[in-house]
Amino acid sequence: MGPIQDLDAGRFSSWLYSMSESIIENKEACVPCGECTACCRSSLFVHIRPEEINTLASIPKELQFPAPGLPKGYLLLGYDSSGNCPMLMQNKCSIYENRPITCRTFDCRIFSATGIMDAADDKDLIGKKVQRWRFSYETKTDIDMHSAVQSAAKFLCEHQELFPAGFVPPNKLKLAVLAIIVYPVFLGFSASQRIPQIINLIKTHKGWKVLFSQPYK
Numbered sequence: 001m002g003p004i005q006d007l008d009a010g011r012f013s014s015w016l017y018s019m020s021e022s023i024i025e026n027k028e029a030c031v032p033c034g035e036c037t038a039c040c041r042s043s044l045f046v047h048i049r050p051e052e053i054n055t056l057a058s059i060p061k062e063l064q065f066p067a068p069g070l071p072k073g074y075l076l077l078g079y080d081s082s083g084n085c086p087m088l089m090q091n092k093c094s095i096y097e098n099r100p101i102t103c104r105t106f107d108c109r110i111f112s113a114t115g116i117m118d119a120a121d122d123k124d125l126i127g128k129k130v131q132r133w134r135f136s137y138e139t140k141t142d143i144d145m146h147s148a149v150q151s152a153a154k155f156l157c158e159h160q161e162l163f164p165a166g167f168v169p170p171n172k173l174k175l176a177v178l179a180i181i182v183y184p185v186f187l188g189f190s191a192s193q194r195i196p197q198i199i200n201l202i203k204t205h206k207g208w209k210v211l212f213s214q215p216y217k
């Protein structure tokens with residue numbers, strides 16, 4: 001087996017602006033996936049909303065399951081015994097044009113950016129991919145932003161007990177999204193100001209309620 005090749009994740013600040021926008025607006029992520037289908041082969045449940053009419057019409061009914069804890073109409077697409085999404089055929093998404101919003105907005109670079117998925121996940125397909133992404137830093141702003149994002153993720157992981165119960169999600173992706181939302185707090189506030197600032201930021205964040213009222217990949 002040859003050496004593991006790095007993958008160009010792009011300039012950090014550009015990626016962060018675009019990811020932050022995607023979280024607020026639920027916009028499609030522009031990820032240079034190439035031939036990679038790791039996220040389609042990683043035993044993940046894909047959430048589908050009731051308004052995703054074309055997506056729901058493209059997926060056989062027997063593959064749709066009610067999403068636990070959510071109102072009627074919110075569904076999950078599961079995976080087969082190999083961990084593959086049943087809509088993945090010949091290593092391609094067979095419903096690409098109508099794939100769920102969850103798939104359109106997923107960007108595994110969020111784990112590289114936050115450091116939340118690390119070498120411990122080496123056996124995991126997404127974990128392997130995540131270790132290959134390399135961001136570039138054109139100015140000090142890029143470096144400071146990345147440092148703030150990683151500090152936010154670390155702080156949330158290490159100080160969960162300081163927040164209201166359930167505030168810090170156990171799910172790695174939701175935790176990474178939370179770190180992206182609150183990173184500005186780690187650019188300019190003192191340690192004692194951080195917790196109230198984080199809570200205030202979340203209360204006023206447009207995308208938070210939508211994202212966190214639903215299961216995510």
Ligand code: SF4
Nearest residue numbers: 040085087088093103
């Ligand atoms: S629906 Fe398509 S893009 Fe989404 S996980 Fe399945 S195969 Fe991948």
